[in-house]
Amino acid sequence: MDAPAPPTGYRPDAFPPFAVTVDLIVLTIQDDRLRAVVVERGVDPYAGAWALPGGFVRIDEDLPEAASRELAEETGLTAADVHLEQVASYGRPGRDPRMRVVTIAYLALAAHLPELRPGTDASAARFADVDxxxxxxxxLAFDHGRLLADGVERARAKLEYSPLATAFCPPEFTVAELRRVYEVVWGVSLDPRNFHRKVTGTPGFLVPTGRSTARQGGRPAALFRVGDTQVLHPPITRRDG
Amino acid sequence: MDAPAPPTGYRPDAFPPFAVTVDLIVLTIQDDRLRAVVVERGVDPYAGAWALPGGFVRIDEDLPEAASRELAEETGLTAADVHLEQVASYGRPGRDPRMRVVTIAYLALAAHLPELRPGTDASAARFADVDxxxxxxxxLAFDHGRLLADGVERARAKLEYSPLATAFCPPEFTVAELRRVYEVVWGVSLDPRNFHRKVTGTPGFLVPTGRSTARQGGRPAALFRVGDTQVLHPPITRRDG
DNA sequence: ACAATAGTGTCTCTCAGACAGTATCGT
DNA sequence: ACGATACTGTCTGAGAGACACTATTGT
Known part of the structure; x- marks a missing residue:
């Protein structure tokens, strides 16, 4: 349970002090590649190495608040612009050589990221190719390689049965843009015709806006926005040709 | 990132002290009902109320170790007997009225539980009907109602695409026993014939042992043990009749 | 006209669900 | 023989993947 020691009846040493941080797996698509935000550490340990952005949870804020705040500090994005969800927690003793730190990893997906500005504890920030x-x-420093792997796997899995792929797209997008997201994140190529039929046939996934894009050399594409369905039936299966 | 303050360059107030606990959602099936282990709190707050078992993470142990240890203290089960996986973390300020506590919830599934013995911080332990x-x-005390809901939903979802249902079964089991697990956890009734064809046809899910059960009034059923596949293709879909 | 991209129709295969029918036990 | 449970076969409909075909733009 969650309680600290009462006046009597407990082990007296039951409350070891922990530091708690949030770390962010911020994913976006650039140049048809899946990219993650990494920051250069300015101090030891791992000074000069790259790590995921993150920071300490403040004493008066909830975990999602801490993740949102760190995201804003690092990328300038607000919670309304991105999809943000908890992935997992990591607390192996020794994962930080100086003290006992438990970190809660959050996955953030964004369509277009503004200029990155390094946080207060990092000397540089950039996008890095996830693969x-x-x-x-x-x-990556610490156990951030595992955090990244777990976050990416979460994103890959959720593309199947949730409208999560639209988090990589602008508010209005074409079926081809959405398909490119699936192809880049999954590292596969998908049949454009079958994909079109599938996503437009899944109820609640895509809502036509009536508008279409001006294109160069080709039929204009209809623009869609994401619907209100949170679960896709049928799912967009991962094991396509 | 995960680091505490270096000699310079950080906010001096950047390391608020947290308590870190693990809480357990221990599920089993009794009398064709899904049941969870709950303990009666012996001290305030919520003295006399029921809560999930759990306790503080020690300074020198990893999070899964802490979960295993608490599970053994509460149920006598060792990690080899149960499926144990992390679900999510919870850290809302005020979730414990006395101090700032972040808890990591672990889901434990077991076939048969031995006699429950209350932990050091609880006066009683019992199985409670999950529904x-x-x-x-x-x-449940604190935010343990949400922890339980999230853990149960995780279990329900993973029955579809993983061999997790076998964690509720003894080492050797019949198809009917496995089907009963799906029916109880999902709260549905499944066609025995189609279910049989489906689970025996999913590669790597079930391995025939060659043995069969002695039964009362009916053809003996073949006994299976779980295979080594971690992902089911095709999945056991949840939206059956 | 032609290239290029958007979108539709059609075929085949797999799988889910319904349910008839067969197999093998205890009584 | 009969009831009960285990297991198999068959049908139908939905959906996936392959791919021919039509639609609508720019050059």
């Missing part, structure tokens, strides 16, 4: 980061163990 | 607990807001 490259995951393919190189030790590319 | 009844969820239908009565405030049935």
């Amino acid at each position: 490259e980061l995951l393919g190189r163990p030790g590319a | 009844e607990l969820l239908g009565r807001p405030g049935a």
Whole structure:
């Protein structure tokens, strides 16, 4: 249970002090690649190494609030602009060599990110290719490689049965733009015709706006916005050709 | 990021002290009902109320270790006997009226639970009907009603695409026993014939042992054990008749 | 006309759900 | 023989993937 020691009856050493942080897996798509925000650490340990953005939870704020605040400090994005959800927590002793730290990882997905500005505890911030980061163990400080892997896997899984892919798109988007999101995040190529039929046929997923895009050399595409359904029936299955 | 303050460059008030606990959602099936372990609190706040079992994470143990230890203290089950996985973390200020506590919820599934023995901080322990607990807001202390709801929903969702249902079964089990798990956890009734064809046809899910059960009034059923597949293709879909 | 992209129709295969029918036990 | 439970076969409809075909733009 959650209680600290009462006046009597408990182990007297039952309340070891922890630091609690939130770390952010901020994903976006740039140049048809999945990218994550990483910051350069300005201090030891891992000074000069890249890490996920994050920071301490304040004594008076909830965990999602802390994640939103850190996201805003790091990217300038507000909670209304992004999808933000908790992924998992990590607290192995020694994951930070100086003290006992438990961190709660949050996944943030955004369509377009403004200029990155380094936070108060980092000297630089940039976008890094996710596949490259995951393919190189030790590319990130602490256990952030695992945090990133878990966050990316969460995103990949949720594309199937939730409208999460639209979080990578602007408010109005075409079916082709949505398909590109699935292709980039999953690392596959999808049949444009079957994909179109599937997503437009899933009730509540896409809402036509009536508008269409001006295009260069091709039929204009209808613009959609995301519907209010939170679960896709049928799902957009991952094991397509 | 995860680091405490370096000698310079950080806010000096950046390390508020937190208590960190693990709470357990221990589920099992008794009398064709989904049941959860709850303990009676011996001290304020919520003295006399029921809560999920749990306790403080020690300074030198990892989060899964703490969950295993608490599970053993509360139920006598070892990690080898149960499925144990992290669900989510909760840290709203004020969720414990005395101090700032962040808790990490773990889901534990077991086939048969031995006699429950109350932990050091609880005066009694029992199994409670999950539907009844969820239908009565405030049935559990703190925010444990939400923890339970999130844990149960995790279990329900994972029955579809993972062999998790076998965690509710003894090492060797019949198809009918497995079906009963799905029916109880999902609260539906499933066609025995279609269910049989589905689970035996999903590669890697079930392994025949060659043995069969002695039965009372009916053809003996073949005994299976769980295979090594972690993901079911095709899944056992939830929206059956 | 032609290239390019958007969108539709059609075929086949797999799988889910309904349910008839067969197999193997205890009584 | 009969009831009970285990298991198999067959039908139908929904959906996935392959891919031919039509629609609408710019050049």
